[in-house]
Amino acid sequence: MRSLLVPHAPTSVSLVRHRCVDELRARGMNPVTIDDTALVLSELVGNAVRHGRPLDGGGVEVRWEISGQAVRIEVRDGGRGPLRHEARLPVRGSADAEGGRGLAIVAMLTTSWGSAFDAEEAVVWADVPVVVATAAQRDEERQEA
Numbered sequence: 001m002r003s004l005l006v007p008h009a010p011t012s013v014s015l016v017r018h019r020c021v022d023e024l025r026a027r028g029m030n031p032v033t034i035d036d037t038a039l040v041l042s043e044l045v046g047n048a049v050r051h052g053r054p055l056d057g058g059g060v061e062v063r064w065e066i067s068g069q070a071v072r073i074e075v076r077d078g079g080r081g082p083l084r085h086e087a088r089l090p091v092r093g094s095a096d097a098e099g100g101r102g103l104a105i106v107a108m109l110t111t112s113w114g115s116a117f118d119a120e121e122a123v124v125w126a127d128v129p130v131v132v133a134t135a136a137q138r139d140e141e142r143q144e145a
Helices: 011-026 031-051 102-109 135-144
Strands: 002-006 060-066 070-077 112-117 122-129
Touching (some): 002 011, 011 031, 031 060, 031 102, 031 122
Antiparallel strands (some): 002 060, 070 122, 112 122
């Protein structure tokens, strides 16, 4: 399992996303899996920065593990910040709203996800399914290379 401790700052979203995407590409993962993982990871890290607090030692811990079935993502922060509340999917979202659709997107792109909170920490995790390329997709990728 890869683990990174990053600053509790918006710039960490991009840093973590690039590291994870680079690893997935190096392992030859399907582009759909890479894109879905990058989107879910960005949402979870962004939420930790926006709604959580830094861990006691500072920062946010981000972990991912790649298996044959899924990419497991875990994001741990210092617990409930002033705006954090129980995660609920929006009842109705507006197409022009600036926020509020992130966890609905996470739910759509993952086989499962959840969260655990205590007095000192919050952990949000998600399993992004690994998409296996069809023979036609593999041939197309070879031709593009």
